Amino acid sequence: MKEKFFALPKQKQNAIINAGYRVFSQNSYKKSPMSEIAGEAGISKSLLFHYFHNKQELYLFLWDNCAKLTIKYLTEYKCYEQTDLFEMMYRGMKAKMRIMNQYPNMGSFVIKAFYERDPEISLAIQNSYKSYKAFKSDNILASIDTTQFAEGIDVKMMYREMTLASEGYLWEMQRKGAVDVEKMEKDFTEMLNFWKKLYLRKEGEK
Amino acid sequence: MKEKFFALPKQKQNAIINAGYRVFSQNSYKKSPMSEIAGEAGISKSLLFHYFHNKQELYLFLWDNCAKLTIKYLTEYKCYEQTDLFEMMYRGMKAKMRIMNQYPNMGSFVIKAFYERDPEISLAIQNSYKSYKAFKSDNILASIDTTQFAEGIDVKMMYREMTLASEGYLWEMQRKGAVDVEKMEKDFTEMLNFWKKLYLRKEGEK
DNA sequence: ATAATACTTGACCGATTTGGTCAACGGAGG
DNA sequence: CCTCCGTTGACCAAATCGGTCAAGTATTAT
Numbered sequence: 018m019k020e021k022f023f024a025l026p027k028q029k030q031n032a033i034i035n036a037g038y039r040v041f042s043q044n045s046y047k048k049s050p051m052s053e054i055a056g057e058a059g060i061s062k063s064l065l066f067h068y069f070h071n072k073q074e075l076y077l078f079l080w081d082n083c084a085k086l087t088i089k090y091l092t093e094y095k096c097y098e099q100t101d102l103f104e105m106m107y108r109g110m111k112a113k114m115r116i117m118n119q120y121p122n123m124g125s126f127v128i129k130a131f132y133e134r135d136p137e138i139s140l141a142i143q144n145s146y147k148s149y150k151a152f153k154s155d156n157i158l159a160s161i162d163t164t165q166f167a168e169g170i171d172v173k174m175m176y177r178e179m180t181l182a183s184e185g186y187l188w189e190m191q192r193k194g195a196v197d198v199e200k201m202e203k204d205f206t207e208m209l210n211f212w213k214k215l216y217l218r219k220e221g222e223k
Numbered sequence: 224m225k226e227k228f229f230a231l232p233k234q235k236q237n238a239i240i241n242a243g244y245r246v247f248s249q250n251s252y253k254k255s256p257m258s259e260i261a262g263e264a265g266i267s268k269s270l271l272f273h274y275f276h277n278k279q280e281l282y283l284f285l286w287d288n289c290a291k292l293t294i295k296y297l298t299e300y301k302c303y304e305q306t307d308l309f310e311m312m313y314r315g316m317k318a319k320m321r322i323m324n325q326y327p328n329m330g331s332f333v334i335k336a337f338y339e340r341d342p343e344i345s346l347a348i349q350n351s352y353k354s355y356k357a358f359k360s361d362n363i364l365a366s367i368d369t370t371q372f373a374e375g376i377d378v379k380m381m382y383r384e385m386t387l388a389s390e391g392y393l394w395e396m397q398r399k400g401a402v403d404v405e406k407m408e409k410d411f412t413e414m415l416n417f418w419k420k421l422y423l424r425k426e427g428e429k
Numbered sequence: 430a431t432a433a434t435a436c437t438t439g440a441c442c443g444a445t446t447t448g449g450t451c452a453a454c455g456g457a458g459g
Numbered sequence: 460c461c462t463c464c465g466t467t468g469a470c471c472a473a474a475t476c477g478g479t480c481a482a483g484t485a486t487t488a489t
Contacts, residue, residue: 021465048254050447061467066449128398174417182384185391192334211380215421227436256476267438272478 019078022068033058033065035120037079042125046076046135073137080142083127084149090115097154100162103209106179110205113187118198124191167218175216182208225284228274239264239274241326243285248331252282252341279343286348289333290355296321303360306368309415312385316411319393324404330397373424381422388414 022030036057040049051072055065069075091097094115096108116123131146133139163172186208190201228236242263246255257278261271275281297303300321302314322329337352339345369378392414396407 044250044254048250051449052447062448063450063468064466067466070449072448169420171417174413178388178414178417181389181391181395182387183391185387185389185394188391188394189387207380208384211377211384214375254476257478258476268477269439269479270437273437276478278477 019069019074025068029058029060031119033060033068034079034082035122037075038120038122038126041076041079042122042129045129046072046133046138051075076138077141079126080130080138080145083123083130084145086116086120086123088149088152091152097157097160100160101165102158102161102176103213105157105161106183107205107209110183111202114198114201114205117187117191117196117201121191121196124187165218166216170216179212225275225280231274235264237325239266239271240285240288241328243281244326244328244332247282247285248328248335251335252278252339252344257281282344283347285332286336286344286351289329289336290351292322292326292329293318294355294358297358303363303366306366307371308364308367308382309419311363311367312389313411313415316389317408320404320407320411323393323397323402327397327402330393371424372422376422385418 022033025033033054036054039057040054043049049072051065052062054075055062058065065075069078090112091109094108094112096105096112099105099108130142133142158172158176166172166175183205186201186204190196228239231239239260242260245263246260249255255278257271258268260281261268264271271281275284296318297315300314300318302311302318305311305314319330336348339348364378364382372378372381389411392407392410396402
């Protein structure tokens with residue numbers, strides 16, 4: 018029955034998808050009512066069941082959509098092809114913001130889904146997560162040019178620090194609700210500049 | 224009826240409290256079943272109702288407990304009486320870890336409670352939050368000695384950066400479940416040292 | 430040993446919610 | 460007029476929820 022869903026105008030599709038992410042990210046799988054999703058998407062429950070056989074199918078579709086989109090945008094923004102660490106982080110952030118803008122609750126959904134214990138879905142989640150993880154290289158720092166940093170900098174700590182702060186920032190924004198991409202872009206650029214000034218080898222230095 | 228609860232051995236009290244934090248932090252107020260809390264605490268639902276008249280009373284008790292504990296430990300660790308920024312952050316982290324160790328899900332509970340919209344409780348939440356916020360001074364940096372930092376450092380950015388990274392770290396730990404205080408203490412000390420090396424005025428400098 | 434007291438529970442109730450179905454409505458096109 | 464097709468409200472059986480209560484089981488007092 019899912020062809021019916023794909024035949025919908027993109028806007029309506031996204032309304033449904035976002036309603037799903039919102040509800041599933043705030044309640045456990047079992048306690049997320051289809052009626053609430055339908056209502057939030059502006060359609061009747063019956064119609065929702067017309068697009069997806071049952072709750073499980075909707076949930077797993079949403080889950081698949083996460084992996085697909087993430088991979089798509091990370092690739093599109095070429096953030097794993099960079100040798101400049103700051104450029105890589107900037108592109109990664111751009112990709113994440115791009116997704117957050119379209120699907121504000123996808124991030125929370127992913128985390129909740131990962132820890133979902135309901136036997137009806139947990140197996141599928143865990144399996145498909147493996148294939149996603151295979152995409153991300155485990156040692157991101159390997160391809161980075163480390164000669165650009167000032168002497169005496171613990172590169173690993175620096176990277177970890179920046180990652181944590183970025184995540185903390187994203188989380189703070191998400192929590193506050195309204196995702197304002199422009200502000201986020203500005204804030205993050207500011208942070209990047211702060212880091213560059215701090216970590217980059219000064220001009221004229223050795 | 225709450226005297227009955229306080230008469231319990233501390234261990235049993237904490238089992239109930241933690242069960243409450245866990246369930247309420249993972250579901251909305253309305254969809255958090257008393258039966259699940261009771262079961263997780265290792266007592267029967269009837270007994271839970273023997274300690275707390277109804278769900279609302281339990282919920283608001285848990286909420287109150289958050290504010291009380293937070294204020295208690297922040298005061299006890301004297302983290303707002305410091306002039307050294309790193310010492311202040313260290314003490315703040317210690318206080319938070321102290322709480323996380325005893326009530327691993329309190330943090331998530333607070334956030335969820337703050338955004339709870341159920342009319343049965345949201346009013347009480349918002350009101351009591353105001354009194355808590357009055358405790359935290361709004362300009363933490365005011366009492367900090369800024370002469371200790373290297374020249375050219377944007378102190379505000381630096382502080383924001385450190386705060387975000389700390390929060391990101393705490394969140395990561397929380398998400399991974401098992402809260403290992405020793406490891407957290409070690410990790411955070413490492414981060415602090417990294418920051419000190421980075422931000423503190425070098426010896427002999429002006 | 431017995432009675433009074435406190436602790437704890439399973440069974441139960443009425444109200445509500447849930448996933449899912451289905452007959453029917455309404456509009457577009459032939 | 461008929462026939463699709465997107466859409467819906469009404470409906471159902473099953474499950475769940477907050478809360479109660481009588482009864483069971485320790486514990487203590489006498």
